[in-house]
Every structure is written in C-alpha cells, then in structure tokens.
Amino acid sequence: MTLTTTTPIIAFRYDEVIETELAQLSQTIAAMPTLAQSYQPRWLAVQLLEADEILIAHVELVAGGGALLEQLTASVARIESECNEDVDVMLAENRYRFVHNVVNAALIRTNEEQLTLSDKIDRVVTHRMLGIPIFLLVMWGVFKVTADMSAPYVDWVDGVINGPITHWAASLLALLGLSGSWLESLLVDGIITGVGGVLVFVPVLMSLYFSLAILEDSGYMARAAFVMDRPMRLIGLPGKSFLPMIVGFGCTVPAYYATRILENKKDRILTGLLAHFMSCSARLPVYVLFATIFFPSQAGFVVFGMYVLGIVMAIVLGFIMNHTIFKGSEQSPLVMELPPYRLPTAKNVWLQMQNRTWSFVRKAWTVIMTTSIIVWLLMAIPVGGNGTFANTDVNQSAFATLAGTIAPLFKPMGTGSWESTGALITGFVAKEVIISTMAQTYNIAESESAEETTFLGDVTNIGITFLTATIDTIKSIPLIIGINLLDEAEDSTATSLMSSLRTNFEETSGGHAALAALAYLVFVLTYSPCMTAVAAERQELGTRWMWLSIIGQTILAWLLGVVIFQGGLLLGM
Amino acid sequence: MLREVLNEIKATSGSIDLNQLARKLNLDRQTLDGMIEFWVRKGKLQDIQKANNEALACFSGGGGACHSCNPTTCAHTGQIPRSFTITLQ
Numbered sequence: 001m002t003l004t005t006t007t008p009i010i011a012f013r014y015d016e017v018i019e020t021e022l023a024q025l026s027q028t029i030a031a032m033p034t035l036a037q038s039y040q041p042r043w044l045a046v047q048l049l050e051a052d053e054i055l056i057a058h059v060e061l062v063a064g065g066g067a068l069l070e071q072l073t074a075s076v077a078r079i080e081s082e083c084n085e086d087v088d089v090m091l092a093e094n095r096y097r098f099v100h101n102v103v104n105a106a107l108i109r110t111n112e113e114q115l116t117l118s119d120k121i122d123r124v125v126t127h128r129m130l131g132i133p134i135f136l137l138v139m140w141g142v143f144k145v146t147a148d149m150s151a152p153y154v155d156w157v158d159g160v161i162n163g164p165i166t167h168w169a170a171s172l173l174a175l176l177g178l179s180g181s182w183l184e185s186l187l188v189d190g191i192i193t194g195v196g197g198v199l200v201f202v203p204v205l206m207s208l209y210f211s212l213a214i215l216e217d218s219g220y221m222a223r224a225a226f227v228m229d230r231p232m233r234l235i236g237l238p239g240k241s242f243l244p245m246i247v248g249f250g251c252t253v254p255a256y257y258a259t260r261i262l263e264n265k266k267d268r269i270l271t272g273l274l275a276h277f278m279s280c281s282a283r284l285p286v287y288v289l290f291a292t293i294f295f296p297s298q299a300g301f302v303v304f305g306m307y308v309l310g311i312v313m314a315i316v317l318g319f320i321m322n323h324t325i326f327k328g329s330e331q332s333p334l335v336m337e338l339p340p341y342r343l344p345t346a347k348n349v350w351l352q353m354q355n356r357t358w359s360f361v362r363k364a365w366t367v368i369m370t371t372s373i374i375v376w377l378l379m380a381i382p383v384g385g386n387g388t389f390a391n392t393d394v395n396q397s398a399f400a401t402l403a404g405t406i407a408p409l410f411k412p413m414g415t416g417s418w419e420s421t422g423a424l425i426t427g428f429v430a431k432e433v434i435i436s437t438m439a440q441t442y443n444i445a446e447s448e449s450a451e452e453t454t455f456l457g458d459v460t461n462i463g464i465t466f467l468t469a470t471i472d473t474i475k476s477i478p479l480i481i482g483i484n485l486l487d488e489a490e491d492s493t494a495t496s497l498m499s500s501l502r503t504n505f506e507e508t509s510g511g512h513a514a515l516a517a518l519a520y521l522v523f524v525l526t527y528s529p530c531m532t533a534v535a536a537e538r539q540e541l542g543t544r545w546m547w548l549s550i551i552g553q554t555i556l557a558w559l560l561g562v563v564i565f566q567g568g569l570l571l572g573m
Numbered sequence: 574m575l576r577e578v579l580n581e582i583k584a585t586s587g588s589i590d591l592n593q594l595a596r597k598l599n600l601d602r603q604t605l606d607g608m609i610e611f612w613v614r615k616g617k618l619q620d621i622q623k624a625n626n627e628a629l630a631c632f633s634g635g636g637g638a639c640h641s642c643n644p645t646t647c648a649h650t651g652q653i654p655r656s657f658t659i660t661l662q
Contacts, residue, residue: 238658331586333584334587
C-alpha cells in the first residue's frame with residue numbers, strides 16, 4: 001500500500017435524514033443549560049440516538065428531559081421508517097462507509113489479491129473433496145505415532161511399577177511385619193496393580209497429547225473443524241454441532257455442556273447423543289492395550305480405525321435420527337476463523353501436554369484408585385469354597401460371582417468370562433477403569449520371582465531402562481513409514497496381563513481371539529457413557545434422554561459386538 | 574456495508590472462513606471483525622466460542638458433574654475455534 005502525499009480534510013456527515021434529526025435534537029439540547037454545560041449538543045444527540053442507557057437515565061432526571069426524550073422517540077421512529085433499518089445500525093453503517101471511502105481515497109493497494117501462504121495451503125487442506133481425506137490421513141499419522149513411539153516407554157513404566165515399586169512396597173510392609181497380610185494384598189494386588197495398570201498408559205496419552213498439541217498450535221485443528229462441517233450438514237445438523245463433538249474427543253463431560261451453544265433443543269439433544277461416539281481419551285488405553293495384544297503389527301491402524309468408526313457411527317445414527325425422531329433441524333451458516341499456520345512453540349506444546357496428562361494422572365489417584373480398592377475388596381470376599389478374606393481363589397470371590405451372573409450374555413460376542421465382563425461393569429465408573437480392573441483380575445497369577453536387588457540397584461536400573469526406552473523410542477520413529485529398526489529382541493515383550501488376556505479371549509472365543517477382541521472394542525466404543533458423563537447428560541438433556549442413552553447405547557453395543565463376532569465366524573475369519 | 578456482511582453470512586450455505594468472507598466483501602479483516610462484533614452485540618450473530626465458555630463457567634459454578642469441574646483448568650475445553658453463526662430468531 002502506498003501513502004499519497006496530499007491529505008485532504010474531509011468532514012464526517014451522516015446521511016441527510018439522520019443529519020436532519022441530529023440538528024433538531026442538538027438545538028433542543030443547546031437550549032437546556034444543564035445538559036449544554038456538560039455535553040457537546042451534537043455528541044449527546046448521537047449518543048441518545050444510539051440509546052446510551054446511562055445518558056438517557058441522566059436526561060430523564062434533568063428539567064425538560066421528558067420532552068427531549070419524547071422528541072428522541074419521534075426522531076428514532078422517523079429515521080427507522082425512512083431507512084427501514086434500526087438507528088444504531090444506520091449510525092454504525094454511516095461510520096464504516098465513511099472510513100471505507102477515506103481509506104480507499106487515501107491508499108493505493110499495489111496487490112489486489114493478497115493471498116497469504118496460509119490461504120494457499122487452505123485451498124488444498126479445506127478443499128471440498130480433499131479436505132476430509134487429508135484430515136483422515138493426519139489423524140492416522142497421529143495414532144501411528146501414538147501407538148508406535150510410546151511402546152518402549154509403556155514397557156518401561158510397566159517394568160518400574162511391577163518391578164521396583166511393587167518390590168519396595170512389599171519390602172516396606174515386610175519391615176513392618178505385615179508381609180502376607182490383607183494390607184499387603186490391598187496395597188500390591190489392589191492399589192498398585194489397579195492404578196499402575198492405568199498409569200502404564202501415561203506414555204500413550206502423552207504421545208497423543210503431544211501430537212494433538214502440535215496440530216492445535218500449528219493452526220490445523222481449526223481446519224479439521226471446518227472440513228467436518230460438511231458431513232454434519234449431510235446428516236441435517238447445523239455445522240456448529242461438530243464443535244461440541246470436538247470437545248468430546250478429549251472428554252464427553254464438557255462436550256455435553258458445550259451443546260448449550262445450540263439454541264434448538266432438538267439439535268442439542270441429538271448432538272449430545274452423538275457426542276458420545278467421539279472416542280474420549282479415557283478409551284484410548286483400552287484401544288491401545290487390545291490393539292497391541294491382538295493386532296500387534298497394525299496397532300496404530302486399529303486405534304485409528306476405532307476413532308473413525310465412532311465418527312461413522314455418529315454420522316449414520318445422526319442421519320437416521322434426524323429423519324425420524326428429530327425432524328426439522330434448522331441449518332444455519334457457520335463463519336470460522338482459520339488462524340494463520342505457524343510453527344508450534346515448544347512451550348505451548350509442553351503446557352498442553354502437561355495439562356492434559358496431569359488431568360489423566362489426577363484421575364488415577366482419585367476415581368481409579370477408589371474403584372481399584374472396591375474391586376480388590378470384592379475379590380477378597382470369598383463366596384463359596386474354602387477361602388478366607390483376602391485369601392481366596394479369585395474365581396470364588398464376590399466380584400467373580402457378581403460379574404459371572406451376567407457374563408453369559410456376552411458369550412455370543414466371543415467373550416463371556418467374568419473377568420472381561422467385570423471390567424465392562426466397572427468401566428461405567430470411568431472407561432480407564434476397564435484397564436485397572438483387568439490388571440487386577442487377569443494379573444492375579446503369582447508375579448515372576450524377582451532377583452534380590454538393593455534400593456540403589458533398583459534406582460540405577462530405573463535410570464538405565466529409561467535410557468534404553470528413550471533410544472528405542474528414537475529407533476521407532478521410522479516405524480511411522482514402515483521401517484523397523486528395532487531388533488526382534490527389542491520388540492515389546494508381552495506382560496503377564498497381555499498373556500492372560502490373550503489366553504482368556506482364545507478360550508472364550510473358541511480360538512477366534514482377534515475377532516472377539518474386535519467385538520469387545522466396539523462394545524467399549526458404543527456402550528453407556530461413564531457415570532460422570534451420565535450425570536452431565538442428565539443435567540443437559542434431561543433424565544428421559546439419559547436413560548434412553550444408557551439403555552439404547554448398551555443394547556446397540558451388544559448388538560454390534562454380536563454381529564461382528566458371529567458375522568466374522570460366518571465369513572470364516 | 575454493515576448489513577451486507579450480515580446478508581452475506583445469511584446467504585452462505587455451509588461454512589466460510591473469515592478471510593474468505595473479507596475478500597468476498599472487499600473488506601480488510603480488522604473492519605470485518607469490527608462489523609461481526611457489532612452484529613454479535615446486536616444479537617444477530619452468536620459468538621460460539623464465547624457461548625461455549627459461558628456454558629462451561631455455568632456448569633463449574635453450579636456444582637458440575639466433572640471431577641475437575643473448573644473450565645479454566647479442565648484440560649479438554651478451549652478447543653472450539655473462534656466461530657460465529659446466525660442467531661435463531
């Protein structure tokens with residue numbers, strides 16, 4: 001842009017009809033000494049036309065103010081009748097037009113079309129046809145990085161928790177003369193196993209949050225919301241319906257509250273029901289565990305597939321419901337700000353990672369620990385058999401008995417053991433609890449006897465194994481493009497939980513463990529939200545929809561699980 | 574000009590980026606932002622990000638369901654980009 005050398009003086013005037021009324025109002029104000037002493041008459045006239053509440057209240061109190069306000073009302077009516085527009089809009093319009101004309105007269109724009117680099121990239125990234133495939137490719141990359149690169153650290157955390165930490169806890173209790181007591185069982189088999197089973201997945205979540213933080217800080221995630229607007233309209237929802245669903249990828253609870261941005265009640269209910277299918281971060285450890293055990297070479301793809309399946313289910317169910325129960329949704333346009341692309345900053349990425357990971361870890365020390373204690377208690381109570389409290393065969397525990405009563409319902413899905421069923425029940429508390437319950441129920445076999453170590457030896461070993469895990473993580477980077485630099489021996493070794501889970505699913509599925517695992521994963525994706533989300537759902541959508549959601553989604557989950565397993569058997573998988 | 578912005582948004586089917594809208598109306602971004610803020614104050618446009626933050630503030634103050642019920646510390650909020658839509662009449 002070039003600044004010209006001459007600077008003409010231009011007086012600002014409103015349109016003639018407004019100027020006429022302003023002149024009359026100014027004259028009246030000038031004749032009122034109380035007002036004329038304090039305010040410029042024209043300025044006050046403009047403020048009154050703009051309905052400035054404070055000034056109107058002041059005018060009401062002065063002598064002659066009533067007459068002035070009557071004149072004001074008449075002026076407003078004349079302007080609005082003449083211009084067919086609200087007065088404040090006319091005043092603002094006049095100002096904008098004036099500035100626009102002055103700028104156009106004063107500036108010479110050398111480049112008429114100034115497309116920034118961000119605009120040029122967006123022509124591809126938000127393209128009608130390319131936008132969604134690019135979005136899916138990016139998300140596939142995210143999950144590939146998450147699954148492949150976090151594996152060495154998952155093994156490290158697992159080794160530390162089941163090794164030194166368990167050993168130290170047992171040693172401390174032995175020092176206090178509590179070795180072999182129920183307290184040792186509670187601490188080791190309950191809390192450490194349960195909470196530790198979930199904390200093992202902290203590297204997975206950190207890796208996911210790292211990737212998402214990069215995408216958000218770079219400006220890409222706004223584009224993702226932009227391209228997903230189209231599928232939402234296809235199912236008849238307003239484009240902004242996808243915005244609460246984006247929140248649902250983190251946690252379903254704020255997603256329910258975010259439905260308040262939708263004014264139409266039907267849209268709010270439908271969006272709330274569909275937000276559940278956006279896999280929240282709590283489900284990720286379950287996906288990763290099962291994908292690693294049953295689909296080891298395609299773990300990243302399986303996890304990605306679960307997220308995509310959730311979106312597809314939301315679109316299909318949304319389409320059906322919008323043409324049946326929720327007819328008549330009003331489509332409205334969406335204007336979004338796509339921030340310019342930029343290089344993510346380390347500080348922002350770290351802060352986002354840290355904040356979200358800490359939220360997960362904090363949950364481990366509250367909800368998950370409490371549930372682990374309750375599960376331990378139920379597993380410690382004998383039902384039948386010769387066991388005593390905290391010294392009973394787990395298959396004859398209260399937990400096994402309770403879970404065992406409904407386990408047969410899951411046989412058509414290829415599961416049907418009390419262990420896997422019990423985990424689904426406790427998953428109602430929080431989805432991560434599925435993992436902690438499995439860690440407790442499947443891992444009850446005696447731990448491998450550890451070599452005698454010293455505290456210093458343990459600490460040194462923790463450091464060495466951390467360095468090894470870091471080196472393995474760096475070596476796993478080329479895995480993203482299919483190049484495996486890890487030796488066979490360095491590939492993740494199965495933990496006892498993984499082995500127990502695989503064996504159990506092989507037994508219950510009649511040798512079709514992968515198919516049963518897939519059915520189980522789809523069940524986890526689909527069934528009732530966790531209790532916190534249910535409370536939010538009741539508050540936002542009402543009790544009726546809450547119950548419909550719990551029952552409907554659980555039945556749908558079971559049906560899908562059965563179809564997947566039985567259908568897979570029929571197809572010879 | 575001001576009414577043109579609102580009419581152009583109403584006429585949009587689907588979604589549009591603020592930069593695209595500014596180019597279409599031959600306005601610079603700052604001017605368009607000011608006009609959009611005007612229509613938000615008039616109640617003709619909804620500021621979705623602001624509405625979301627208000628919804629979350631409401632749930633945390635009212636004894637919300639989330640165990641970390643504070644939208645300023647909830648790690649999963651704040652992901653909604655700045656966006657606007659026509660207010661339903």
